[in-house]
Amino acid sequence: QVRWVESGGGSVQIGASLRLSCTAPGITSNNCDVAWYRQSEGKRREWISSLSPTGSTKYALSVEGRFTSSKDEARDTVYLQMNSLRPEDTAVYRCRGDGPAYCRNLHSGQGTQVTVSS
Numbered sequence: 001q002v003r004w005v006e007s008g009g010g011s012v013q014i015g016a017s018l019r020l021s022c023t024a025p026g027i028t029s030n031n032c033d034v035a036w037y038r039q040s041e042g043k044r045r046e047w048i049s050s051l052s053p054t055g056s057t058k059y060a061l062s063v064e065g066r067f068t069s070s071k072d073e074a075r076d077t078v079y080l081q082m083n084s085l086r087p088e089d090t091a092v093y094r095c096r097g098d099g100p101a102y103c104r105n106l107h108s109g110q111g112t113q114v115t116v117s118s
Contacts, residue, residue, distance in 0.1 A: 001107050002026070004095045009112030012085055018114060020080040022095035024106050028053075028073040032103035036069060036080050038091035038114075046091075051078055053099070062088075085116045 008020040020036070027034060031053040039045040050058045051069040059067060068081040078095060092111040097103030 002105075003107035004097075004109035006094055006109050006112040009093065009114045011115040011117065014086060014116060014118050016085050016116070017081070017083045018085065020082065020093055020112055020114070021077055022080075022109070023075065023077040024095075024097070025076055026102060027076050027078070027097060027106075028071075030100050030102040032100065032106075033098040034069075034071070034078045034103075035096050035098060036078075036093060037096060038089075038093045040091040043091075048093070049080065050098075082114070085114070087116050087118065090115050090117075 002024060004022050004024045006022045033050055033052050035050045036048040037045050038048055048060050048063055049069040051071060057069050066084045071078045092113050094109055094111040097106045
């Protein structure tokens with residue numbers, strides 16, 4: 001089973017920045033779309049961003065202008081740069097693949113916890 005590995009989370013104060021990473025083998029060679037999602041306790045999973053194989057991005061309104069998704073193709077890694085963090089950004093963040101079957105069949109990872117406090 002090939003699964004995502006997310007990292008980079010932590011506990012920070014309001015206004016701080018974090019850069020999350022997620023990686024899975026083959027996401028570049030298989031032309032995966034990669035999306036970031038987050039879920040906080042008691043809430044539904046929320047889509048945050050999508051990054052296409054060509055590098056185009058889309059963001060949820062809740063994070064647009066503060067979060068940026070990018071990738072390092074040589075490392076099969078996608079990043080989520082998060083700036084101006086707010087308490088409502090507190091959640092577990094995970095990646096998901098889309099597009100070709102290989103990408104959609106990647107197993108979910110443990111996620112990485114982001115906690116923003118005042």
